[in-house]
Amino acid sequence: MSLTVIGTLAYDTIETAHDKREEILGGSAVYFALASSLFTETSLVGVVGEDFSEEHVQAMRAAGINLDGLEIAEGKTFRWSGRYEPDWNTRHTLDTQLNVLEHFDPKVPEGQRDAKFVFLANASPQVQARGLDQVQDPKFVMMDTMNLWIDIAKDELLALLGRVDAIVLNDEEARMLTGEDNLWTAAAAVRALGPSLVVLKKGEHGAFLLAEDWRFVVPAYPVVDVVDPTGAGDSFAGGFMGHVASSGAASPEVLRQAMLYGTAAASRCVEAFSTEQLEGRSLEEVQARRLELIQMITP
């Protein structure tokens, strides 16, 4: 079934302990859609500047992403620059240039307003809410967020939490949002704020899903050579939502498999800079990793 992602497109400059890349394709909606489009047609709603390369537009189209909702605005594309510590767990933002993102007002194309599955990728809760306002009667809405919004737009974030079915967030964000140190307690506290499903990501330690009366834990796929973790969370969400949307419903069985698909997609993403390991991939490759994960966790 139809899947729409509303989020950012970016040019990232990234430093790791081993390497550096400048002005490479990134952004939450880009990583998400490259992963989710392996499963189902994905429509992207976002904004870029006039400097956004035609090559990158073509790469996304080649992956099967519908770009009717891609706005080209006057000015420059959003830039983000960051540096990872050798352990990958600590990330320092070196520079952020909002550029066209500063006045981003998502416009869901007329033909996509009946989307049944919606992912609100990381953006301000106000932008996320304005995007969601344009979708009539969605079946399953999942959102992401980040520390910045918990810090500066908590009221808007809490209001949005009452409107979504699911949220995906990382350990640090869950603790910051709820004040709870224990991650299971934190996830339960997030559920109490609205979403019936909470997916909590723990980086190299995997992720878990907390629902009303069941839970599911999945380890990270054992990637030996991490090159760049940027986009791992968005690729996870893309694999997760891609499987849910292609299944047509968010049953417990589908959601458990979605956790495995998300984990498999994220493991691909981190093996190269930018979107290299997601572009031109097939669902079969993600399937193979999902099966490996199943072998690793089946008693």
Add this chain to the structure above:
Amino acid sequence: MSLTVIGTLAYDTIETAHDKREEILGGSAVYFALASSLFTETSLVGVVGEDFSEEHVQAMRAAGINLDGLEIAEGKTFRWSGRYEPDWNTRHTLDTQLNVLEHFDPKVPEGQRDAKFVFLANASPQVQARGLDQVQDPKFVMMDTMNLWIDIAKDELLALLGRVDAIVLNDEEARMLTGEDNLWTAAAAVRALGPSLVVLKKGEHGAFLLAEDWRFVVPAYPVVDVVDPTGAGDSFAGGFMGHVASSGAASPEVLRQAMLYGTAAASRCVEAFSTEQLEGRSLEEVQARRLELIQMITP
């Protein structure tokens, strides 16, 4: 089948963010044997001082632990004192008084020298080796270690690694022993030093087992109210080895279940100070947690 543990008995003084206890029963062999004796008769080889309480001897006997190998030496029982940070992940040793442990020379009783399953709990690799020397033709030997021995007795530790079937160690110890940051790479490097099975513990993030051509990952049981993590690793090893010994062989199927039993036993241990949550427990209670874990990880 017969299971023997060689390790320490201690009186611990423990501070957490919420509470403090002085001179409570502890020690690697005590935690191990209380967990393993739920599964199979366990013989303990260790030393205490003349001050060791008869009440604690009786408590271990009541749990079904064979204490023929418990030596009562002149002097005082080993003391350890530590403090946990509120996140439980950081532990500061405040004081260590070796006392009778200083000249500990394990003596495996004549009738136990044919033990088939042996656990060398945390002690100096020299002491561990002298204990192992006394067991004729064991079927499955697992060892533990700690940072201190990696630091001050690495040669002896490496020699011992060539004599055991399995090792259980935590993330920090694995990184320190191998110089590898990635935990899967570190576990593979530990395997290359001798043991065909490496169990790597990650505290609240669970544990994994690496064998020659398979691996198994298990999350921690979601304990909401951690009271005192002391002994969690030894209880894990006790549940693990207890199941392996009671099964009579270390097949992949048995080892996968052993990971779940270890996790279930450790989760009990951390819910109270000292050995309170392990004493007087039944295998049924550990079984119940194992079944909950299976529900959490089955896709």
